[in-house]
Structures are given as C-alpha cells and as structure tokens.
Amino acid sequence: MAESDLNKNAKAEDNLLRLVIMNPPDKGNEELRSMFTQIPYVWLQAECTKYEFLQEVIANQTAPHIVVVAIDADLEKACNAIERLAQEMPDVGILAISKRDDGQAILKALRAGAKEFLTMPFGVDHLSEILGKLEKAGKIQHSPTLAVNKxxxxxxxxxxxxxxxxxxxxxxxxxxxxxxxxxxxxxxxxxxxxxxxxxxxxxxxxxxxxxxxxxxxxxxxxxxxxxxxxxxxxxxxxxxxxxxxxxxxxxxxxxxxxxxxxxxxxxxxxxxxxxxxxxxxxxxxxxxxxxxxxxxxxxxxxxxxxxxxxxxxxxxxxxxxxxxxxxxxxxxxxxxxxxxxxxxxxxxxxxxxxxxxxxxxxxxxxxxxxxxxxxxxxxxxxxxxxxxxxxxxxxxxxxxxxxxxxxxxxxx
Ligand SMILES: Nc1ncnc2c1ncn2[C@@H]1O[C@H](COP(=O)(O)OP(=O)(O)OP(=O)(O)O)[C@@H](O)[C@H]1O
Ligand SMILES: [Mg+2]
Missing domain, CATH: 3.40.50.300 (P-loop containing nucleotide triphosphate hydrolases)
Incomplete structure (x- = not known):
C-alpha cells in the first residue's frame, strides 16, 4: 500500500470512535457486538472475554474512546475492572451494560467509575443517543461523530x-x-x-x-x-x-x-x-x-x-x-x-x-x-x-x- 494511502487511512481512522468490548463468553455476545458495529462511526478495536485481562488488552491498543463492560457474568470482577480502568485512564468513557434491571448493580457500576449504564435489550438509536450524551458531556475527549459529519x-x-x-x-x-x-x-x-x-x-x-x-x-x-x-x-x-x-x-x-x-x-x-x-x-x-x-x-x-x-x-x-x-x-x-x-x-x-x-x-x-x-x-x-x-x-x-x-x- 502506498504511503499516501496509509496516511489517508490513518486520518479516516482518526474520525472513528474507538471501542473495546469487555464481555465474558455468552450466547448474547454477538448481539452486543452487532449493536455497536451497526453504528457507522464506531470502530471495534478489540474484544476481551476476561475481566482480569482488560487492562492488558487495552494497553496493547491505541487508547480507546469507549470501553463497554458487560457486568452480569461477575459483578464483583466487573466493578474491579471498571475501577482500575477509571483510575488509570480517566478520559476513557466506560459504559456498563447489563441484561438485568438491578438498581444495586447499576449503582455499584456507576460508583466504580462507569460514566453511563445501559440495560439490554436496547436499540441502535438509543445506543447512539448514549454515545452522543457521553460526547456532549465531554466525557469522551475525542469528538468523532462531529469530525465525520463535517x-x-x-x-x-x-x-x-x-x-x-x-x-x-x-x-x-x-x-x-x-x-x-x-x-x-x-x-x-x-x-x-x-x-x-x-x-x-x-x-x-x-x-x-x-x-x-x-x-x-x-x-x-x-x-x-x-x-x-x-x-x-x-x-x-x-x-x-x-x-x-x-x-x-x-x-x-x-x-x-x-x-x-x-x-x-x-x-x-x-x-x-x-x-x-x-x-x-x-x-x-x-x-x-x-x-x-x-x-x-x-x-x-x-x-x-x-x-x-x-x-x-x-x-x-x-x-x-x-x-x-x-x-x-x-x-x-x-x-x-x-x-x-x-x-x-x-x-x-x-x-x-x-x-x-x-x-x-x-x-x-x-x-x-x-x-x-x-x-x-x-x-x-x-x-x-x-x-x-x-x-x-x-x-x-x-x-x-x-x-x-x-x-x-x-x-x-
Ligand atoms: N456510451 C456507450 N457507447 C458505446 N458503447 C457503450 C456505451 N455504454 C455501454 N456500451 C457498451 O455496451 C455494452 C454493455 O455495457 P455494460 O456492460 O456497461 O452494461 P451493463 O448494464 O452493465 O450490462 P449487464 O446487464 O451485463 O450488467 C458494453 O459492450 C459496452 O462497451
Ligand atoms: Mg454490468
């Protein structure tokens, strides 16, 4: 690939919202992934299936804008992972996700450092809205949707x-x-x-x-x-x-x-x-x-x-x-x-x-x-x-x- 092409691609990738999904193996995995990949400006950078390895997976990537953490498999481990991430990378937007409408779990994830919470199932429109909210609130440093829109x-x-x-x-x-x-x-x-x-x-x-x-x-x-x-x-x-x-x-x-x-x-x-x-x-x-x-x-x-x-x-x-x-x-x-x-x-x-x-x-x-x-x-x-x-x-x-x-x- 010519260097100019690489530069153009790099610029294109700059316009995307880099995302990492933390989701232990489950039959709902594909559904969650496809919700995000339907959003055109989202670039799914990596997926991690063990809470313990999340930090390591992220360290091997360009810093993501958003990390999605599914908390149902193990609330304790999920909140520990969120807490570590929030401390080490305060600019990353952490989005906690659950299939249960459990008030205690929501509160725990938010206290650990999640910036938003979503209960599954949710529609792509709602998800886009949440990503937009994170952006508007300045919780994500980069503004990819705006950059792409121009x-x-x-x-x-x-x-x-x-x-x-x-x-x-x-x-x-x-x-x-x-x-x-x-x-x-x-x-x-x-x-x-x-x-x-x-x-x-x-x-x-x-x-x-x-x-x-x-x-x-x-x-x-x-x-x-x-x-x-x-x-x-x-x-x-x-x-x-x-x-x-x-x-x-x-x-x-x-x-x-x-x-x-x-x-x-x-x-x-x-x-x-x-x-x-x-x-x-x-x-x-x-x-x-x-x-x-x-x-x-x-x-x-x-x-x-x-x-x-x-x-x-x-x-x-x-x-x-x-x-x-x-x-x-x-x-x-x-x-x-x-x-x-x-x-x-x-x-x-x-x-x-x-x-x-x-x-x-x-x-x-x-x-x-x-x-x-x-x-x-x-x-x-x-x-x-x-x-x-x-x-x-x-x-x-x-x-x-x-x-x-x-x-x-x-x-x-
Ligand atoms: N403006 C033109 N002047 C002369 N020849 C043309 C012109 N436009 C198309 N042709 C010729 O018409 C033929 C059919 O063209 P083309 O393959 O582009 O059509 P198509 O609609 O894509 O066909 P298909 O149904 O097979 O997909 C080709 O041989 C092409 O060279
Ligand atoms: Mg043809």
Missing part, C-alpha cells in the same frame, strides 16, 4: 433498465473520473453479485471480494477493509463481487450496511454498480443512495422497464426524488425519439451520454477507464461534466438526506 460523503447507485444498458461502463468511468481528483477518495462496489464484471472492466485480479468481508464481518475493521480493496492506478478502489457464484446469497442487507458504513468512513464517494434483479442487497443500496441513476436507452424494452421501475421507486416517497434518468448511447440508431421517451417517462433526462463504440470497446478490452485510456475523447469530457454535475448537485442537495446519510450523521 465530511460530506456521496453514495451513487447505477441501476439498469435492462441487461447491457451500460451500468458497469458508467459506474466504472464515473468512479474513475471522480477518483482522478486528488481531493477525492473513491470506491466502486460491484453489487451485481453473480454476474458482475467491474473487475474485468478495471483489469483487476482481486485477492479479496465482498464474500471475504462477509465471512469475517465480526472482526471487520478499517485495516481489514482497506487490505481487502483492490487498487487501480487511477486511485479508484474496487470491492468486487464474490468469485464463487453461490456466495452471492450469503450477502445480506445487514452485511451491506456494515460494509458501506465502514467504506463511508474512509471515502468521499461510493459508487455502486447494482444488479438487474433487484435483490434485497440492491434495495438496501437504493435506500442508502444519495443519487439513483436509472440508465436508459432509446429502445422499447428499456423504456418500458424504466416506466415500471419509476412507478415502484416513486411510490416510495424517499426514493423517488433521488432517481435521476441517464440516457446512454445517444446518437445510436433508435426505436424511439428522445422526445417520445421523455413524454412516456414523464420527466427529462438528468444526463445524456454519447454513443462511442470504438473508445468504449478499447477501454473495456484494455481494462482501462477512459480517464486514462482516452482522456481527451468526447465521451470522457462528458463523464467529467457528469462527475462535476454530481458534485455540484451534492452541494445543492445538502438538505436531502438518504437513509444512509442520516444513519451516518446520526441525525435522522
């Missing part, structure tokens, strides 16, 4: 109206064009989980794919994530679809939310190449997107499917306004005129991409996005303007929040 992230999805309409070509080229700006850090995620080809379009032989991240979802942190991304010479990072076709079904919406949240913590732009089958992961991606680019061609199947897709997306009050029509391959001989298409679709095209078979084929065959293979071509100029339009629209759209955006900014 950086605007943009999540863009390309959704096709039929096979071969140009989703991968547009995803790859817009992502590479955005990545060419040194201020941006861009990742392309291939969500066409069975038949995706973004890796071929970028000529990348990936060591890791989405399924490796999902198999290791419980230990997923920024280091693991960054190691799993394939890097293109344009600066674009790629998270490819699983190599094994059968692995596509193991990727759930929850996995995707977790992965997207972590990617968002260290990238300015996330570009998603969706499948055409509207799997649960595609629907989840749509809900997280700031822009949903529905790719259309002036041809009967594409227009008919676009009308059907628009009617479904518009029925969802939150998704509808984020859908923008992109007309691809303008200039090709077509079945329908642009004017007729606009009339049938009931809205104008947000963007129009010219047809350039030669340049596109050369780029696809060489696995080099046009920003490198044909930087002065008409079609690359179009992609640069498209990327600029996305960026200026992002600034103009500051008020419109996607589900993902509100999750990430902790401000629904």
């Amino acid at each position: 950086k605007k992230k943009t999540l863009i999805s390309f959704l096709g109206s039929r096979g071969g309409v140009g989703c991968t070509s547009l995803s790859v080229n817009i992502a590479a064009t955005l990545a060419a700006d040194p201020h941006n850090k861009v990742v392309l995620v291939d969500l066409d989980l069975t038949l995706g080809d973004a890796d071929i379009a970028l000529d990348l032989m990936a060591d890791y794919t989405l399924s490796d991240l999902v198999e290791n979802i419980d230990k997923l942190d920024m280091t693991f994530l960054n190691r799993s991304l394939s890097k293109h010479s344009t600066g674009l990072a790629l998270l490819p679809h699983p190599l094994n076709v059968g692995d596509a079904t193991m990727i759930t919406e929850e996995h995707l939310k977790r992965i997207i949240s972590l990617l968002a913590a260290c990238h300015t732009h996330l570009v998603l190449d969706l499948s055409k089958s509207l799997r649960p992961t595609d629907i989840c991606a749509l809900a997280m997107s700031d822009f949903i680019f529905l790719v259309v061609q002036l041809e009967i199947t594409s227009i008919r499917n676009s009308i059907r897709l628009l009617s479904t997306l518009d029925a969802d009050g939150k998704l509808g306004p984020r859908v923008k029509l992109v007309l691809n391959r303008v200039g090709m001989v077509t079945d329908i005129t642009r004017e007729k298409a606009v009339e049938l679709l009931g809205r104008p095209f947000f963007w129009e991409v010219p047809n350039d078979h030669k340049v596109m084929m050369e780029s696809r065959n060489s696995g080099t996005p046009m920003v490198k293979s044909a930087p002065v071509s008409k079609i690359q100029h179009n992609f640069s303007d498209f990327a600029d339009a996305v960026c200026s629209k992002t600034k103009a759209n500051k008020g419109a929040k996607s589900f993902w955006h509100s999750l990430f900014t902790n401000n629904p």
Whole structure:
C-alpha cells in the first residue's frame, strides 16, 4: 500500500470512535457486538472475554474512546475492572451494560467509575443517543461523530433498465473520473453479485471480494477493509463481487450496511454498480443512495422497464426524488425519439451520454477507464461534466438526506 494511502487511512481512522468490548463468553455476545458495529462511526478495536485481562488488552491498543463492560457474568470482577480502568485512564468513557434491571448493580457500576449504564435489550438509536450524551458531556475527549459529519460523503447507485444498458461502463468511468481528483477518495462496489464484471472492466485480479468481508464481518475493521480493496492506478478502489457464484446469497442487507458504513468512513464517494434483479442487497443500496441513476436507452424494452421501475421507486416517497434518468448511447440508431421517451417517462433526462463504440470497446478490452485510456475523447469530457454535475448537485442537495446519510450523521 502506498504511503499516501496509509496516511489517508490513518486520518479516516482518526474520525472513528474507538471501542473495546469487555464481555465474558455468552450466547448474547454477538448481539452486543452487532449493536455497536451497526453504528457507522464506531470502530471495534478489540474484544476481551476476561475481566482480569482488560487492562492488558487495552494497553496493547491505541487508547480507546469507549470501553463497554458487560457486568452480569461477575459483578464483583466487573466493578474491579471498571475501577482500575477509571483510575488509570480517566478520559476513557466506560459504559456498563447489563441484561438485568438491578438498581444495586447499576449503582455499584456507576460508583466504580462507569460514566453511563445501559440495560439490554436496547436499540441502535438509543445506543447512539448514549454515545452522543457521553460526547456532549465531554466525557469522551475525542469528538468523532462531529469530525465525520463535517465530511460530506456521496453514495451513487447505477441501476439498469435492462441487461447491457451500460451500468458497469458508467459506474466504472464515473468512479474513475471522480477518483482522478486528488481531493477525492473513491470506491466502486460491484453489487451485481453473480454476474458482475467491474473487475474485468478495471483489469483487476482481486485477492479479496465482498464474500471475504462477509465471512469475517465480526472482526471487520478499517485495516481489514482497506487490505481487502483492490487498487487501480487511477486511485479508484474496487470491492468486487464474490468469485464463487453461490456466495452471492450469503450477502445480506445487514452485511451491506456494515460494509458501506465502514467504506463511508474512509471515502468521499461510493459508487455502486447494482444488479438487474433487484435483490434485497440492491434495495438496501437504493435506500442508502444519495443519487439513483436509472440508465436508459432509446429502445422499447428499456423504456418500458424504466416506466415500471419509476412507478415502484416513486411510490416510495424517499426514493423517488433521488432517481435521476441517464440516457446512454445517444446518437445510436433508435426505436424511439428522445422526445417520445421523455413524454412516456414523464420527466427529462438528468444526463445524456454519447454513443462511442470504438473508445468504449478499447477501454473495456484494455481494462482501462477512459480517464486514462482516452482522456481527451468526447465521451470522457462528458463523464467529467457528469462527475462535476454530481458534485455540484451534492452541494445543492445538502438538505436531502438518504437513509444512509442520516444513519451516518446520526441525525435522522
Ligand atoms: N456510451 C456507450 N457507447 C458505446 N458503447 C457503450 C456505451 N455504454 C455501454 N456500451 C457498451 O455496451 C455494452 C454493455 O455495457 P455494460 O456492460 O456497461 O452494461 P451493463 O448494464 O452493465 O450490462 P449487464 O446487464 O451485463 O450488467 C458494453 O459492450 C459496452 O462497451
Ligand atoms: Mg454490468
């Protein structure tokens, strides 16, 4: 990994809330862990299963902002561990957690030095609120949620109206064009989980794919994530679809939310190449997107499917306004005129991409996005303007929040 990448990653990690969980082995362990890992700005640094070793585990890490201590297994040992920690690291926010609503135990943990107490089960919203409270009260020195909030992230999805309409070509080229700006850090995620080809379009032989991240979802942190991304010479990072076709079904919406949240913590732009089958992961991606680019061609199947897709997306009050029509391959001989298409679709095209078979084929065959293979071509100029339009629209759209955006900014 290049030094500049390491520096960028280090900065991204600075924006995260470092957390250690102290939880003796129990069947509720995963539930507790997943409550925290659902919060996008939380970075689970370590887990400890013995109260006696907590100090040692923490000593081997960069100092955490929060230590969560589950107290039910042994109240006495838990309170001793809290007390030691509170004395040695007074800046660390200690959050005690119990499944029992036992007033005496709560009092004991707070007297030992816990700064907040939570009774399980609790929702992610409530947990975020408690973390926010600890922050506001100045009980945590660092202010990661605020630091992350300042950086605007943009999540863009390309959704096709039929096979071969140009989703991968547009995803790859817009992502590479955005990545060419040194201020941006861009990742392309291939969500066409069975038949995706973004890796071929970028000529990348990936060591890791989405399924490796999902198999290791419980230990997923920024280091693991960054190691799993394939890097293109344009600066674009790629998270490819699983190599094994059968692995596509193991990727759930929850996995995707977790992965997207972590990617968002260290990238300015996330570009998603969706499948055409509207799997649960595609629907989840749509809900997280700031822009949903529905790719259309002036041809009967594409227009008919676009009308059907628009009617479904518009029925969802939150998704509808984020859908923008992109007309691809303008200039090709077509079945329908642009004017007729606009009339049938009931809205104008947000963007129009010219047809350039030669340049596109050369780029696809060489696995080099046009920003490198044909930087002065008409079609690359179009992609640069498209990327600029996305960026200026992002600034103009500051008020419109996607589900993902509100999750990430902790401000629904
Ligand atoms: N603007 C364009 N000009 C010329 N050719 C194009 C253009 N856009 C896409 N193509 C060509 O169309 C073909 C299909 O494109 P692409 O693979 O991007 O579509 P897709 O929607 O991702 O397809 P799939 O359904 O297989 O995922 C490719 O051969 C590509 O080179
Ligand atoms: Mg494709």
